[in-house]
Structure formats: structure tokens, C-alpha cells
Amino acid sequence: MDEQRYLYVSDGAKHEVRRYQLGEKNGTLVAGGNGGGADLNQLNFPTYLFFDRDHSV
Incomplete structure (x- = not known):
């Protein structure tokens, strides 16, 4: 979890990284997905x- 309270999850099977806020179910794609x-x-x-420090993945 980062300073802004985002949780980042890597999904190896989908080849992607998603960012979640508290209560979100789908999250936001931040890397991969292709x-x-x-x-x-x-x-x-x-x-x-x-x-x-700039929150770059």
C-alpha cells in the first residue's frame, strides 16, 4: 500500500498490474494488460x- 492508500496487485496469469482503492472491486489497470x-x-x-518516489511502477 502506498502513501495515498492504494493497493497494487500483480496478476501473473493476466500479465497485468492493477491499483485498487478501498472498496473498489475491479481496480485500475496501471501496467500490462496486452x-x-x-x-x-x-x-x-x-x-x-x-x-x-514519484509513484512510478
Whole structure:
């Protein structure tokens, strides 16, 4: 959970990262979501999440 109380979840099966606010069920897609792969708009089974001070994933 970050300073703004967002929870970030990586979903390896969907190759995406979502951000949730308290009470949200679907969340907001913040990375991936275009299938698995090595292109800039794809993730490949994301496992760990890292953030900088600007909240960039």
C-alpha cells in the first residue's frame, strides 16, 4: 500500500498490474494488460512490484 492508500496487485496469469482503492472491486489497470510478451506495453508473468518516489511502477 502506498502513501495515498492504494493497493497494487500483480496478476501473473493476466500479465497485468492493477491499483485498487478501498472498496473498489475491479481496480485500475496501471501496467500490462496486452497479453504476455516482451514489448513495451506487455508484461510477462509479473511477480514483484517496485515504485519510485514519484509513484512510478
